[in-house]
Amino acid sequence: MSLADRIYNGERAAIAKAITLVESKNQSDKLEGKKLISELMVKPGHSIRLGFSGPPGVGKSTFIESFGKYLVSKGLKLGVLAIDPSSQITGGSILGDKTRMIEISKSENTFIRSTPSKGSLGGVSSGTREAAIILDAAGYDYVFIETVGVGQSEILASNLVDIFTLIVGPGSGDELQGIKKGITEYADIFIVNKNDGDLKIEASKTQSDYKSAVSYYRNDDINSPLKDVLLVSSLEQTGMDEVIQAVEKIIAYNKEKNEFDKRRFNQLSFWLEEQVKALMQESLEKKLKEEIAVSDLTSQVVEGKIHMYEAIDQIMTKVEKKI
Numbered sequence: 456m457s458l459a460d461r462i463y464n465g466e467r468a469a470i471a472k473a474i475t476l477v478e479s480k481n482q483s484d485k486l487e488g489k490k491l492i493s494e495l496m497v498k499p500g501h502s503i504r505l506g507f508s509g510p511p512g513v514g515k516s517t518f519i520e521s522f523g524k525y526l527v528s529k530g531l532k533l534g535v536l537a538i539d540p541s542s543q544i545t546g547g548s549i550l551g552d553k554t555r556m557i558e559i560s561k562s563e564n565t566f567i568r569s570t571p572s573k574g575s576l577g578g579v580s581s582g583t584r585e586a587a588i589i590l591d592a593a594g595y596d597y598v599f600i601e602t603v604g605v606g607q608s609e610i611l612a613s614n615l616v617d618i619f620t621l622i623v624g625p626g627s628g629d630e631l632q633g634i635k636k637g638i639t640e641y642a643d644i645f646i647v648n649k650n651d652g653d654l655k656i657e658a659s660k661t662q663s664d665y666k667s668a669v670s671y672y673r674n675d676d677i678n679s680p681l682k683d684v685l686l687v688s689s690l691e692q693t694g695m696d697e698v699i700q701a702v703e704k705i706i707a708y709n710k711e712k713n714e715f716d717k718r719r720f721n722q723l724s725f726w727l728e729e730q731v732k733a734l735m736q737e738s739l740e741k742k743l744k745e746e747i748a749v750s751d752l753t754s755q756v757v758e759g760k761i762h763m764y765e766a767i768d769q770i771m772t773k774v775e776k777k778i
């Protein structure tokens with residue numbers, strides 16, 4: 456049986472192998488991975504992709520474990536793709552997040568992949584998008600993507616998912632200032648985690664801070680389910696009903712407004728553009744090295760034979776000719 460067929464059958468070993476292929480830096484693996492993804496994209500599954508981002512230590516992994524358990528208890532299949540900064544130290548993907556998601560990783564209905572963030576671009580690793588396609592084809596209902604919030608990465612992560620969620624902790628009012636413009640624009644749902652014990656009062660305060668901060672970005676439709684601010688405790692597994700309800704409402708709303716398909720279309724076109732740009736840059740840099748004597752021109756600049764800007768013009772003329 457082909458690898459694609461084994462994935463359609465939901466075979467775990469096949470999924471793991473396929474994700475390894477799309478994450479690989481090896482040329483022949485890459486080629487095989489591309490063929491596989493092309494095959495899988497012809498017959499997509501039905502999964503909804505949810506992105507979870509937020510500052511380090513806010514409880515993203517704990518939330519995913521807790522919310523994941525909740526979904527699995529409802530009979531749903533869940534795939535988790537985590538970009539794990541903690542495994543950066545060991546360079547492996549086994550010791551990090553998996554230990555924190557131990558319970559759900561035991562379930563037959565979950566597939567968890569934790570990728571070290573080393574070498575990844577802004578928190579989203581190359582291969583995450585492809586891994587989501589693999590899990591979708593394998594029949595998973597939800598695919599979660601966890602990324603650490605470091606500026607640009609959230610914007611990249613929001614480009615991979617149907618719903619993008621920002622998780623914050625109680626009392627993150629300071630961050631609010633910085634996040635206001637960027638992230639609140641991209642996030643569809645806000646979750647204030649750690650709403651338990653002594654932190655409850657602070658969590659409620661954070662919720663209202665966020666509510667007023669995001670009110671500016673809410674659309675005119677008062678019935679819009681977007682940009683709601685929810686309170687949860689991942690440790691006590693409370694607030695999970697509200698999260699799934701918010702997710703379902705947004706999906707239904709976006710589908711009705713044609714926004715759901717539009718987002719996926721835009722994401723695909725962003726992907727195409729990104730790939731072409733990367734390939735163009737690669738090929739131009741190669742040409743620049745091989746055929747255009749940058750160091751010669753540099754010497755001429757140093758020796759005062761030509762000006763810096765003349766050198767740049769000369770290079771650009773040559774580059775344009777190549778294109």
Ligand SMILES: Nc1nc2c(ncn2[C@@H]2O[C@H](COP(=O)(O)OP(=O)(O)OP(=O)(O)O)[C@@H](O)[C@H]2O)c(=O)[nH]1
Nearest residue numbers: 510511512513514515516517603648649688689690
């Ligand atoms: N009180 C309380 N603590 C929590 C809750 N969720 C997570 N924590 C604690 O917060 C700490 C960080 O949790 P993680 O789930 O590792 O956080 P993270 O956001 O995934 O962290 P990174 O992946 O390192 O960015 C741990 O000590 C958790 O036990 C919660 O709901 N309530």
Ligand SMILES: [Mg+2]
Nearest residue numbers: 515516517552
């Ligand atoms: Mg984590």
